[in-house]
Amino acid sequence: MTIALDEAMALITLEADLLDHGAYHEWLALYTPEAKYIVPIDPDQEDFEATLNYAYDDAAMRRKRVARLLGGRSISAAPPARTIRLLGRARMLECGAASCTVRCAQLLKELRQHRVRDYAANLTYRLARTSDGLRIDRKVIRLLDATEALTAVSYIL
Amino acid sequence: MTNPPDPRTVLAPDRADGSIYSDPALFALEMDRIFMHHWIWVAHDSDIPEPGDFITTFVGAHPVIVSRDRKGTVHVMLNRCRHRAATVCEKAKGSTASFVCPYHGWAYGLDGALRGVPHVDGYDGQLDKASLPLVNLRVADYQGLIFATFDHAIPDLDNWLGAAKPWIDLFMKQGAGWPVKTMGEHKFTFPGNWKIQLENTTDAYHFPIVHKSFLDSVDHETQDTFNFVEGDGFVEDLGHGHSVMVMIPELVDLEADLDAPIPERFRELAAALSHDHPPGQVRRIVRAVGGTGFNLNLFPNLACSMAFFRVLRPLDVTQTEIRHIAIGMDGGPDIANQMRLRLHEHFQGPMGFGTPDDSEAWDRVQRGSHAGRGIPVLLNRGLGGETQGPDGHPRGDVSAETGMRAAYRQWLATLTGEDAA
């Protein structure tokens, strides 16, 4: 059975909720072992491995990122910023029985050190049907202002 | 305008007043005397490899275009139309035959010469195009590093870099025999004065404290390598405000010790490289990928920092832009360059495991420095243990604040117009 947009969005929304509530260990479990979590710089780039990104995380780097955010040993992430994100404008770009690609918009507000910031992004997910259910096989976060000067992002986009 | 402050009242050899981070009058003086009268780094050769290539950037507060003309000569030109001042180019980089101002269509060559003026009859034959090029700055380069200055009277770049040149040569060994090329950058701002960042590049003392969470994320061998605060490294004043901080002495010369064992984290890369490269070349590439063991701080805006270029730009007295430019081997193996990119992403940038903590610390220096009046910022660490380096300039242990003292001595000399001691 092909993956429906509803089913896909249930997973994507779950991810957003876990991230906004700092449930990072549960977040890790949403990804396949081979999955990549990518925050590119260049908006037109598709060859992420060969270019500089903000993040290009395999499973090991995702675990390290979580350990850093929860470890209390990073002054910029102790505590991590608080965030609220909203997803919308979801569209199925490709779908099959084993995997699908969904694109949606994300508006996120961050509060840290008395400063509120906004980040808008296009999210592109590749989801895969596994024996444990639907999982994220790749997430690409294209920040609207990726090519501008940013400030520290001490949480997971 | 009020009288400029006397910088001598806010700086002593071993301390500074907190107002150096927040006095707008001092900032205005810096932007003029430092950023218009010293050599300012603008680009690396590989940013504009071919004739017609250009980038836009800044020299201090001034927007500029860095272009390579048909003959290969590099020009650094004010990004300001000679008609009514519009910027003629807003693209970050590209390739072109000319720069056409979008307002009334004046067209300039890659060297800035004014070539075309629409409806030129309106000037009654009085317009002297030859006298209206884009304003060219003075340009010089060393080892692919391109610098520019407004000042046509200051000594040449070779003289200015002086004792820093051999360190630039060592830094460029990261090409492993290929030319060094830039491979993208992380750009971020922090709400603080630019000198807080300048200081940090020669601050080994903070590393094990601020970068705990980075150190937690690497293997034990790498942790040992980065455990340098009590090691035999040193900081040397190189004159003209430049300094070098050697953190990992074994990694000063990447072409020495090629027989040293390959660290665990590079073994997979070494194994992959050995399909296409002889063992000696594999070792050379692997050592290059790991980067150098030193930070070379070039006053005022560039650092050749272990494995990347750090470029700072003051935006305002309490606002600074930092770029961490990734570098690699131009023509070198893709897998080796990709590993460099992953190492860069691991530490640098707004989502790295290092930079956000640095920038949090700098942010706090700025905020804390507003507390109280007349309380000094200390710059005296390692002062007592300093010896004379080979050029007669001071050399301190690795966590000495010798590099900061070097930069501030030049800062004071520049602002007061006196010679740096």
Ligand code: FES
């Ligand atoms: S301002 Fe450039 S052509 Fe008029």
Ligand SMILES: [Fe+2]
């Ligand atoms: Fe640091």
